[in-house]
Amino acid sequence: MRIHAPCEVVWVRRPLPGGAPQSAGFGYGTLPGHPVRGEEAFEVFIDAAGRVTVRITAFGVPSNWFYAAGGALTRRARQHITSGYIKSAQELAAAVN
Numbered sequence: 001m002r003i004h005a006p007c008e009v010v011w012v013r014r015p016l017p018g019g020a021p022q023s024a025g026f027g028y029g030t031l032p033g034h035p036v037r038g039e040e041a042f043e044v045f046i047d048a049a050g051r052v053t054v055r056i057t058a059f060g061v062p063s064n065w066f067y068a069a070g071g072a073l074t075r076r077a078r079q080h081i082t083s084g085y086i087k088s089a090q091e092l093a094a095a096v097n
Helices: 072-096
Strands: 007-013 022-030 036-046 050-062
Touching: 007 036, 050 072
Parallel strands: none
Antiparallel strands: 007 022, 022 036, 036 050
């Protein structure tokens, strides 16, 4: 299933050179036509011990009455999409090791 969901990257944080603790990420905001009006951020942190943490932060509201009326179906779709993000991050991390 695919949904037309236009968005725009609004910030990018690149890792710094060197071996110190690192963080990198990006955030995007939704554009007209997206089912949600809001923002989402994806960040990766590596601490001094080499532990990796991924943080996904999202906030938003349905963009119109149609998506607001979806209720449980809309929540389930958002959970499915977030699960896909997490699975992709895990696959990328496994490929690095």
